[in-house]
Amino acid sequence: MMVPAPYHGLWRREGIWRTDGSSDTSTLVLWFQSARWHIDSRGFAGNTVVDGARCEWRPEIASPALGPGVDAGIMRFTDADTVEETGIDGSYRELWRRIDAGPVRALRLEDDRGAQAWLMTGMDWLALAHGSPDARRQGAHASEFVFARGAGDAWVVAAANLAQHAGRTIAWPARSWRTGEQVVLPLAAARPWRISQLEP
Template sequence: MNQVPNAYLGVWKRRLIQRRSGHTDSETAVYWLQTPRLFADLRIPSNALPPLALEALSDAQHLALSEQQGFAGVTQVDADICQWHRKMDYQPVNGDEDIGRMRFETSDCLIETALDDSYYEIWDRLPRSIGACRGQWLQGIDDPARQGCLLLAGDYFLFAASRHEPLPSGTDLRELLSQSGSREQSVPLLACELSFGQHRAGEAPWKIECSTLPCNKGRFLLPASVDPFAPNLFATEAVLSSMGTFSPPGGWRCAPDP
């Protein structure tokens, strides 16, 4: 699979989605970080939850978290058709393709439409996301089934990490939570992390601005001592040993692109 065109690189924030039904949404916080091959996408509804650990949130708040979306994988671009091959997903896998027709209004404004015209989206590229752009797929050292990635574009980062156990395919996350029966059973269902934020060119700690885990907002993914532009960033033990809220027991290791 070839690398995506340079025009796509950076962080894109969705301004609007309009569906054929007439429903529109400009409130959900949606960020798509695109590197030459890897991508990650985070979608957090506007109903803000308190910055608490999953164990401290109520059952109703757990159900609210089930409305979140987030995924990561590899992007393929053929002419004006863009397809996102999801290799990890916050929601259960349902077999649907993630594919759209793309048109650049300007270099920093992208229009995406469904192939069947069922939706229309407007994306704006964040100015400070232009610059150094790279990513690394990750795998748990002691648990190879655990997948993750760390992506960087300009001043921004997006870290993604799968659950300890994948969700059953073709199921519904909200329904799984309703059937879980106890807090101990529901927390693992939500323990999939996608955290987006800024490192400000290495001049500040890597501060998380938006995450599938409410307790992460305002926290630091990595300290300021970790240089985002270091050539050996993805080989640094301090980065891979315990990154993320639910890191694998033995930490992460670099893995080939999925």
Template sequence: MNQVAQGYPGVWKRRLIQHRSGHSDSAKAVYWLQTPRLFADLRIPSTALPGLALEALSYSQHPALCEQKGFAGVTQTDADICQWHRKMDYQPVSGDEDIGRMHFETSERLIETALDESYYEVWERLPDSLGACRGQWLQAMDEPSRQGCLLLARDYFLFAANRPTPLTPGTHLRETFGQPEGLKPFGAVLQG
């Protein structure tokens, strides 16, 4: 895969997502760090997450952690179409494609629209993320199947690593959390 177009690298913050249904969200903290090839995306719910180690949380506090999202992989661009090929994901693998039509309103403001026009998103680049931009895939020496990536955009960085035990494919982490077999993968989410 080739490098993305020159205007993409940096850290982008989502200011708004608007769905065709009328639902919109501008409160969730969503960041997308793009290097010339690799990307990582972090989505933090607007409700406060517990600030304790997993072991210190009560069982009733665990579901809040299921609402986070994060994923990383390789970005492919073709004219105004951008596709994010996820290689690791905090949520269970859903099999859905992550692809959108991109339009630069300015060099620092980007509009993403679903190919079927079911949503649009407004992204703004963080000004202090321009400059040196690099991404590197990593592999654990003692467990070659464990991978990670480190991405840098000037003063920002994002590290992502896959789980030691993959989750069963599904639609959302909260669906597996209530099941006894769901507890082990959930506990693995914050490890390594």
């Protein structure tokens, strides 16, 4: 099932308000959404399933490890670029603002060790997450996240979950890709990755 077009793009969280009285309006949290997949700057990536107003994120990689609960919310769009998410358990409310509506190009990749990766590009941004699915709920460092700004082949890292990547310039060519093609991902371990799926 494809994710509806109103969800596609790059979103920034404006804030979260919890029923225990706590809130956070300053932490940078980014959500990248393609027609099937998501990358979240908190360190996870995988499939997204939308059923009516219910949106569920089903990560295949995550760091830190995720708890056993379902990650889903009821989504209410107040305009084309603003959506309010309420946890299905009612424990929180988040406000998201879209800062780029796309189009979004996305690749899903695998290596010969079973690691998985997602790479998405928009008008002037690139997001990459990769890691081992075996560690996603075991507390190990399971994934690496990078967000970069730029255009063409040159990108500058604007946010990452590993401090050594901050501010680095990376190369990623803006060209067409093919399923089954072998590539080397920027900043990922220097080993071949195979494109297993792509969109569009």
